[in-house]
Amino acid sequence: MPVYLQISNGLVQQIKAGVLASGSRLPGTRAIADTFQVHRKTAVAAYDELLNQGWIEVRPSQGTYVSESLPTITPQKIGKELSGLKAQKAGFNFHQKPNLHRILPLIPDGLTLDEGIPDVRIAPVDDLIRHYKSIIARTYNRRHLSYGSVYGDDLLRETLADFLQETRGMNVQKENVMIIRGSQMGMFLSSQLLFKNGEMAVVGETNYVAANLTMKEAGASIKTIPVDEKGIDTQSLARLCEKEKVRAVFVTSHHHHPTTVTLSAERRLELLQLAEKYGFAILEDDYDYDFHYRNAPLLPLASADRSGQVIYMGAICKIVAPAYRVGYLVAPKDFIDEVGHLRRIIDRQGDAILERSVALMIRQGDYQRHTKKALKVYRERRDHFCQLLATELGDFVQFKVPEGGLAVWVELREDMSWLDIAKACKERGLLIPNYNTYNYNNTAKNGIRMGFASINFEEQIRIVSVLKEVMTNHLDA
Amino acid sequence: MPVYLQISNGLVQQIKAGVLASGSRLPGTRAIADTFQVHRKTAVAAYDELLNQGWIEVRPSQGTYVSESLPTITPQKIGKELSGLKAQKAGFNFHQKPNLHRILPLIPDGLTLDEGIPDVRIAPVDDLIRHYKSIIARTYNRRHLSYGSVYGDDLLRETLADFLQETRGMNVQKENVMIIRGSQMGMFLSSQLLFKNGEMAVVGETNYVAANLTMKEAGASIKTIPVDEKGIDTQSLARLCEKEKVRAVFVTSHHHHPTTVTLSAERRLELLQLAEKYGFAILEDDYDYDFHYRNAPLLPLASADRSGQVIYMGAICKIVAPAYRVGYLVAPKDFIDEVGHLRRIIDRQGDAILERSVALMIRQGDYQRHTKKALKVYRERRDHFCQLLATELGDFVQFKVPEGGLAVWVELREDMSWLDIAKACKERGLLIPNYNTYNYNNTAKNGIRMGFASINFEEQIRIVSVLKEVMTNHLDA
Numbered sequence: 001m002p003v004y005l006q007i008s009n010g011l012v013q014q015i016k017a018g019v020l021a022s023g024s025r026l027p028g029t030r031a032i033a034d035t036f037q038v039h040r041k042t043a044v045a046a047y048d049e050l051l052n053q054g055w056i057e058v059r060p061s062q063g064t065y066v067s068e069s070l071p072t073i074t075p076q077k078i079g080k081e082l083s084g085l086k087a088q089k090a091g092f093n094f095h096q097k098p099n100l101h102r103i104l105p106l107i108p109d110g111l112t113l114d115e116g117i118p119d120v121r122i123a124p125v126d127d128l129i130r131h132y133k134s135i136i137a138r139t140y141n142r143r144h145l146s147y148g149s150v151y152g153d154d155l156l157r158e159t160l161a162d163f164l165q166e167t168r169g170m171n172v173q174k175e176n177v178m179i180i181r182g183s184q185m186g187m188f189l190s191s192q193l194l195f196k197n198g199e200m201a202v203v204g205e206t207n208y209v210a211a212n213l214t215m216k217e218a219g220a221s222i223k224t225i226p227v228d229e230k231g232i233d234t235q236s237l238a239r240l241c242e243k244e245k246v247r248a249v250f251v252t253s254h255h256h257h258p259t260t261v262t263l264s265a266e267r268r269l270e271l272l273q274l275a276e277k278y279g280f281a282i283l284e285d286d287y288d289y290d291f292h293y294r295n296a297p298l299l300p301l302a303s304a305d306r307s308g309q310v311i312y313m314g315a316i317c318k319i320v321a322p323a324y325r326v327g328y329l330v331a332p333k334d335f336i337d338e339v340g341h342l343r344r345i346i347d348r349q350g351d352a353i354l355e356r357s358v359a360l361m362i363r364q365g366d367y368q369r370h371t372k373k374a375l376k377v378y379r380e381r382r383d384h385f386c387q388l389l390a391t392e393l394g395d396f397v398q399f400k401v402p403e404g405g406l407a408v409w410v411e412l413r414e415d416m417s418w419l420d421i422a423k424a425c426k427e428r429g430l431l432i433p434n435y436n437t438y439n440y441n442n443t444a445k446n447g448i449r450m451g452f453a454s455i456n457f458e459e460q461i462r463i464v465s466v467l468k469e470v471m472t473n474h475l476d477a
Numbered sequence: 478m479p480v481y482l483q484i485s486n487g488l489v490q491q492i493k494a495g496v497l498a499s500g501s502r503l504p505g506t507r508a509i510a511d512t513f514q515v516h517r518k519t520a521v522a523a524y525d526e527l528l529n530q531g532w533i534e535v536r537p538s539q540g541t542y543v544s545e546s547l548p549t550i551t552p553q554k555i556g557k558e559l560s561g562l563k564a565q566k567a568g569f570n571f572h573q574k575p576n577l578h579r580i581l582p583l584i585p586d587g588l589t590l591d592e593g594i595p596d597v598r599i600a601p602v603d604d605l606i607r608h609y610k611s612i613i614a615r616t617y618n619r620r621h622l623s624y625g626s627v628y629g630d631d632l633l634r635e636t637l638a639d640f641l642q643e644t645r646g647m648n649v650q651k652e653n654v655m656i657i658r659g660s661q662m663g664m665f666l667s668s669q670l671l672f673k674n675g676e677m678a679v680v681g682e683t684n685y686v687a688a689n690l691t692m693k694e695a696g697a698s699i700k701t702i703p704v705d706e707k708g709i710d711t712q713s714l715a716r717l718c719e720k721e722k723v724r725a726v727f728v729t730s731h732h733h734h735p736t737t738v739t740l741s742a743e744r745r746l747e748l749l750q751l752a753e754k755y756g757f758a759i760l761e762d763d764y765d766y767d768f769h770y771r772n773a774p775l776l777p778l779a780s781a782d783r784s785g786q787v788i789y790m791g792a793i794c795k796i797v798a799p800a801y802r803v804g805y806l807v808a809p810k811d812f813i814d815e816v817g818h819l820r821r822i823i824d825r826q827g828d829a830i831l832e833r834s835v836a837l838m839i840r841q842g843d844y845q846r847h848t849k850k851a852l853k854v855y856r857e858r859r860d861h862f863c864q865l866l867a868t869e870l871g872d873f874v875q876f877k878v879p880e881g882g883l884a885v886w887v888e889l890r891e892d893m894s895w896l897d898i899a900k901a902c903k904e905r906g907l908l909i910p911n912y913n914t915y916n917y918n919n920t921a922k923n924g925i926r927m928g929f930a931s932i933n934f935e936e937q938i939r940i941v942s943v944l945k946e947v948m949t950n951h952l953d954a
Contacts, residue, residue, distance in 0.1 A: 001841070005846075009842070049846070052849075052850040052853065053846060053849035053850055053853065054849055054850075054852070054853045069772075070772075071849050071852065071853070072772065073644070073769070073772055073773075073774065074772060074773050075644075075645070075646065075773065075774050075775065075776045076742065076773050076774070076775050076776065077646065077776055077780070077781075078742040078745045078746060078775055078776055078778075078780065078781050088785075088809060088810045088811065089785055089809055089810070089811050090758070090785045090786075090808070090809040090811055090812045091752070091753060091756060091758075091784040091785040091786045091809070092671075092724075092725070092752070092756055092757055092758035092785075092786060093724075093756065094670040094671055094758070094812060094815065095670055095671070095673055117623065117624065120619050120620070120622035120623045121619055123619075123622050125613050125622070129609075129610060129613065132606075132609075133606060136602050136606065142597050142598055142600075143597070144800055145597035145600050145602070145798035145799070145800045145801075146594065146597045146798070146799050146800060146931075147594065147799045147800070148800060167550075167552075168552070169552065169554065180824075181824040181825070182824065182825055184822065184823075184824065184825050185823060185824045185825075187822075188822055188823045188824075193571040193572055194569075194571055194572070196572055210821075210822060213822060214822045217819075217822060247569075247570075248569070265553070265555040265556075268555045268556075269555060269556050272556075275568070275569070276568060279568060279569055279570065280569055281567070281568075281569035281571070292550070295546075295549065295550055295551060296550075296551050296552065296553050297550065297552050297553070298552065298553050298555055299552045299553065299554055299555055301555075303554070303555065304554075304555050304556040307568040308565075308566055308567045308568040308569075309567075309568045309569060321622035321623070322622065322623050322624045323621055323622045323623060323624070323625060323826075323828065323829045323830060324622075324828070325824060325825065325826070325827075325828060331567070332565060332566055332567040332568070333565045333566070334565065334566050334567055335567045335571060338571065342694075345661065345664075345665055345687060345690060345691045345694060346661070346662060346665045346823065346824075347657075347658040347659065347661065347662045347665075347802060347823075347824065348658070348659055348661050348662075348802065349800075349802070350802075351800065351801070351802060351828060351831070352800045353800060354828070364478070365486070369526070369530060372529075372530040372531055372548050373529045373530055373531075375531070375548065376529065376530065376531045376548070454623075
């Protein structure tokens with residue numbers, strides 16, 4: 001703590017204790033400087049602090065006095081007995097959300113084999129803070145500290161419109177882009193506008209469970225179609241559309257969640273044609289487009305959307321760090337406009353300074369440079385991890401090396417259970433993903449996602465050796 | 478941009494342009510240093526950058542080469558024609574929210590007489606950034622950059638439990654406190670759990686319009702009871718409860734929004750007794766408790782809640798700066814637990830680093846010191862502004878000097894209209910609050926809120942002189 005604050009805090013203590021009485025005269029700053037053996041400037045700063053807080057007052061050509069009216073607060077109790085809110089249990093009724101009670105982790109589990117998250121140890125935090133400070137330092141930008149637009153920082157909206165054009169071939173304007181707090185928020189906002197009274201959402205079997213729950217919570221009924229090595233089966237979807245009214249199809253085209261397969265180009269076009277023909281929305285969650293290890297990824301559905309069918313979501317936080325909740329929702333203007341009205345009553349707006357910082361990171365190339373570095377690290381980690389799986393766990397598991405993303409989909413042999421393995425791992429201090437997450441309708445293959453990106457070679461070796469030990473014991477028993 | 482990045486970016490350009498071909502040998506760092514007239518270390522840093530991004534590779538005891546496999550991305554188009562998402566209009570149906578289409582501003586209006594917001598020019602940004610940096614700088618705290626708890630940063634939850642005990646007499650534990658993004662989010666989350674199919678919310682007439690809209694959007698029907706100089710009329714509420722099932726009562730006890738009257742101690746106790754008797758929830762939005770200019774404010778309802786009736790909301794952002802979306806929701810544990818499940822599918826979590834920074838600001842006293850300073854500034858501005866209103870606009874308006882908060886409730890004489898005045902002000906470049914905000918059911922008195930806190934003396938004089946000119950012209954016409 002700065003010296004001037006130590007002095008001013010000490011004087012506040014004395015005023016509060018009554019040692020220095022209200023209205024009494026204080027020594028000058030020169031005397032204070034002598035007493036505390038500090039520079040005169042420090043004494044002046046201490047007095048300024050006390051003055052600003054209202055503890056002392058200056059009477060012109062008389063001197064400095066302890067305030068007549070001290071800035072202390074003595075709240076009045078409103079009842080005789082002051083018992084306060086102790087209750088563990090509400091004294092009123094409320095509607096539970098049993099739909100949401102399963103599966104989704106609310107609090108992180110500590111050190112773990114995750115489902116595919118970035119390594120925060122390589123996050124470009126220095127770049128971010130540099131921009132953050134530069135924005136605040138400019139006086140005229142203090143307006144960023146006040147209320148902002150529900151649609152997000154203007155510069156980031158413009159920057160992302162250009163960025164999505166360059167990297168994803170999407171022909172969008174600023175008006176099509178809304179800044180949100182990660183793609184999950186895009187799912188929540190969109191679902192609230194799309195579904196009511198059991199209107200139908202179609203997803204692959206199995207699917208990203210948070211998407212299912214979010215749509216269901218909004219009022220959707222969920223129908224599933226098969227997923228094979230080319231992604232969701234558009235022929236099944238076509239047959240379904242002939243019979244029933246589909247409101248929206250959810251798809252993670254770049255890598256199907258959880259199994260990581262890529263939706264083929266033919267199926268992308270089929271899906272767009274079906275959407276146009278039947279008037280349904282495509283919810284394209286492109287959470288990991290930036291992570292591809294081949295040099296020729298397919299462009300997203302949104303790049304070929306001619307009739308305004310696609311609601312596209314992506315995340316910045318996956319590249320920068322998950323704690324920085326910044327993502328984007330891209331859709332026809334009328335839909336974006338409407339979403340803003342809903343967002344207004346949820347959290348008002350995002351963090352405008354963080355959003356502007358991200359805009360500067362992209363405009364000055366920091367974001368792109370970091371992406372390349374992260375890709376290189378993650379590709380090496382993917383190769384190392386898959387090599388380990390093959391050599392150490394080859395008797396137990398099957399997998400394909402994923403072409404992108406941060407996780408590999410690992411299927412266990414039929415006579416073993418991931419739930420048993422997870423339990424045994426936990427006893428050895430290793431947490432692995434919850435199999436139930438992939439088993440929403442009890443139809444999952446015997447697979448879980450294993451994140452390779454957040455763990456370095458040494459950590460990978462430790463984790464796989466625990467898995468091997470557990471699996472071997474399990475087979476012997 | 479640092480020199481090493483200028484060099485590495487230049488080399489990337491040459492590689493991309495084919496001047497430096499894939500697989501070709503590069504000069505050593507010493508030669509690069511000579512060529513660009515920089516220190517050898519700078520050249521090494523430039524090469525490290527290129528290596529990390531994957532543009533060059535080092536072959537042991539041979540030298541440095543342009544990578545055989547360059548980190549360039551050439552996405553594949555998925556259709557012949559690449560038209561992209563141009564549409565202004567969605568190709569699918571969605572449900573509009575006409576309820577939300579009125580009144581609430583989505584984008585700030587520029588320089589204005591606001592409804593009562595803090596002055597961001599005095600925001601304690603330096604303190605905040607100091608803590609922010611210190612948190613990130615500690616290696617072990619990098620975990621704050623990854624996914625965190627839906628309930629918010631643990632240290633802030635603990636700190637606020639203590640802080641609310643000290644400042645508001647509330648007997649709460651960490652488990653009762655959830656960190657949210659401003660009190661609006663508390664209203665959204667709580668309303669979603671409280672109301673369904675027209676269950677009844679009771680509010681004062683008139684009331685904070687965003688609260689009405691948020692509860693209505695969740696499914697509530699809104700009933701109003703009168704507000705007088707002691708706040709909402711609890712006798713009317715008692716009569717209502719005898720006849721109908723009340724699910725929740727919304728109250729801004731510290732200063733009724735918009736009229737700024739304080740709910741009396743007697744009525745607070747009556748409201749609590751009614752809540753206990755009839756089993757309804759009290760939504761207590763205490764958005765400006767910290768801003769009181771008398772030394773003995775009444776403690777909130779939550780301080781005397783013995784049976785778990787109160788859902789209490791407050792905002793940190795009002796003290797620090799509106800752009801830092803941090804607030805708290807305090808309620809019985811079972812309710813907080815349930816809210817977490819809903820929050821999980823909205824935005825996953827708050828900004829963990831910002832939350833931890835705020836915790837440190839409170840623990841080290843920065844927050845409290847700033848509050849005292851801000852209070853002193855705002856009290857002087859209140860007095861100056863009310864003096865101006867009295868001397869300059871005394872013929873046109875009536876008001877009471879508010880005991881706290883950031884705004885004064887100003888009623889216009891009956892033969893004039895705020896809507897007309899606003900229009901004329903706008904022509905003179907002054908934006909004033911929208912009268913319709915206070916006229917939700919066409920029952921408002923002829924009043925608007927005028928924020929005095931965000932404008933200094935000089936700005937106050939300019940604004941009041943425009944108002945005087947407009948009002949005088951209006952009367953002459």
